[in-house]
Amino acid sequence: MSNLKDLSTKAAQCVKCGTCMANCPIYGETLSEVTTPRGKLSLIESLASGEIRLSKRLQDILFSCLACDTCGESCPNNVKVGEILLAARKELVNHRGLSPAKRLIFRHVLSSLRAMPLFLRAGSLLQGLFLKKIPQGSGLHLRFSLPFLNKKRLIPALAKNFFCDYQPLLAQAQPEKKRVGFFVGCVNNYLFPRIGDATVRLLNRNGVSLITPSDQNCCGLMAFGAGDWSSAQKCALANIAAFETYNLDTIITSCASCAATLKTFYPQMFKDADDKTQKRVNRFSSAIMDISQFLTQELDSPSALYKTLHQQEKLPRITYHDPCHLKRTLGISREPRELLQSLSHLEFVEMADASKCCGMGGTFTITHYDLSMNILNHKLDTLEAMDVDMLATGCSGCLLQFMDGIHQKGLKTKVVHLVEALEREEGSELDHR
Ligand code: SF4
Ligand code: SF4
CATH class of the missing domain: 3.40.50 (Rossmann fold)
Structure with a gap:
């Protein structure tokens, strides 16, 4: 548990002042001390010192968190709470393993270049069996309850055509001023290709051509956030390989979560990798820009x-x-x-x-x-x-x-x-x- 000891050292920087509690959305609803950022950090320290043992209850508490990092932002002592909590989840998964459902989804669907589109293509054809259209609405509801999805939830329909399937590798602007890569992200690819279409039109009209490799994968955030770093790393390496063929200085994305994963979380998840891998990861991550940042910084006149x-x-x-x-x-x-x-x-x-x-x-x-x-x-x-x-x-x-x-x-x-x-x-x- 040496990694846990390192985490405990970082968690011990928290002086338990409680400044961050007021802004924690979970504490705001539960009013339970154990769900506060300092409560979670204390548990990590107690676990590392052997005072408490790994348990389902501990796992539930550490996962009662949005990973929003509002606590880290408001901490006067600059404790990296978000980073510590995410790394603690990884330790939990290393020691307790993943649930069968998460193992199946992360290891065999999400991180697989073939299985994910196949699975969702089948879902697109069969969604009418499980979901019904909401009258005058633009979404769907489950026809019956499923253990992992609330029946009240609005579920957007899977797109008939996925963005990466119909979008050409190169959407060329006329005239072309700049050429950049486009990381699409799962939600935009499978549910809302219209967002990808709008991104292409907007940039093409402004002289920016977009390279969209069709063999890009899920960014891996869901697996990373759930503590399954090996599945997230598999997604990362597939994405890096998909883009490095084109030797691009800038890769834009129109999903903030994808941007954060590609730019910030990839270097975190490969910090113990060999030099060659770290260089590839850092080169890729440094090229990533959110679309809003690209539009304001890179175009002459937004x-x-x-x-x-x-x-x-x-x-x-x-x-x-x-x-x-x-x-x-x-x-x-x-x-x-x-x-x-x-x-x-x-x-x-x-x-x-x-x-x-x-x-x-x-x-x-x-x-x-x-x-x-x-x-x-x-x-x-x-x-x-x-x-x-x-x-x-x-x-x-x-x-x-x-x-x-x-x-x-x-x-x-x-x-x-x-x-x-x-x-x-x-x-x-x-x-x-
Ligand atoms: S990251 Fe978790 S603990 Fe911190 S403010 Fe957000 S919900 Fe609360
Ligand atoms: S994380 Fe920072 S703000 Fe929150 S209790 Fe600890 S020291 Fe105080």
């Missing part, structure tokens, strides 16, 4: 992105939710706002607590659905009071979470990806609730 529309008397109002992986992991919050504020066809309105976690947390929303929705409901109350027409965000996970919550609460706000708001042309409909 405001030239948009078609100036006929000014209406009252513009539709749009607000923005900061994905945790974009704001806290990558430090990006100014760029999406700058882009939204420069639009001529929408009025940007700031939302209170815009960077508060939406409660998604990867598999957290599956394992703790009711708690996850309670956390989201605070944001939905704010949205309802603001009376905005649209909510934009830059993360596929947040999109899914808001679509579900907004549908269940019966709000009129439409949920869009940032690129869809930017790319919107006059007359196009944004009905993605």
Whole structure:
């Protein structure tokens, strides 16, 4: 348990002041000391010192966490709480193993270049057997309860055609000013190819050609967050191999969680690898840019992105939710706002607590659905009071979470990806609730 001892040394930097508790979304709902960041860090220390033993209860507590890193952000002692908790999950999995369901999904589907598309293609054909269309809605509900999916949940339909299947390897701009790689991400590939389409159109119109290797894999975040680093590493190596053939200096992604994984978590998960592997990982990770960062930093005039529309008397109002992986992991919050504020066809309105976690947390929303929705409901109350027409965000996970919550609460706000708001042309409909 030498790794656990290292983690314990890091956890011991926490002086248990409790400053971070006020902002922890889980503590805010449970009011249970053991779920606080300092509670979890204390348990890691006790485990390393042999005071307590590995148990299902301990595992449940360490997984009662959104990995949002709000605690790390608000810690005056700069304790890397998020990083410590994620590494502790890995130690738990190393010692207790994965559940059969997670083993099957992570080791044999998610990290397999062949199995994942095959599995989802079959799912796309058969989804009508398990799911029914919601009248006047843009999603599906389960026909019957399943142990791992709540029946109330809104489930977006799998796309008929997956983005990486129909998108050419090179979407060339005319004239071409720049050529960059495009990491699509599973949600955008299999559920919302329209986000990929909007990204391609937006960048092509601005002279940027996109290289989209079709043999790119899932980023691996779900496995990484669940402590299965070996499956996540397998995804990482497949992605690095898929892109390094093209020798690109910049690879963009329009999913904040993918961006955080490729840029920040890949170097973390290979920190003990050999020099050659570390170099490959670091070269790949340093090329990664979130789309909002790319648009504001790399294009000469971001405001030239948009078609100036006929000014209406009252513009539709749009607000923005900061994905945790974009704001806290990558430090990006100014760029999406700058882009939204420069639009001529929408009025940007700031939302209170815009960077508060939406409660998604990867598999957290599956394992703790009711708690996850309670956390989201605070944001939905704010949205309802603001009376905005649209909510934009830059993360596929947040999109899914808001679509579900907004549908269940019966709000009129439409949920869009940032690129869809930017790319919107006059007359196009944004009905993605
Ligand atoms: S990562 Fe988020 S949910 Fe987890 S302990 Fe920290 S603040 Fe709470
Ligand atoms: S993690 Fe930081 S803010 Fe939270 S209790 Fe420990 S020292 Fe205080």
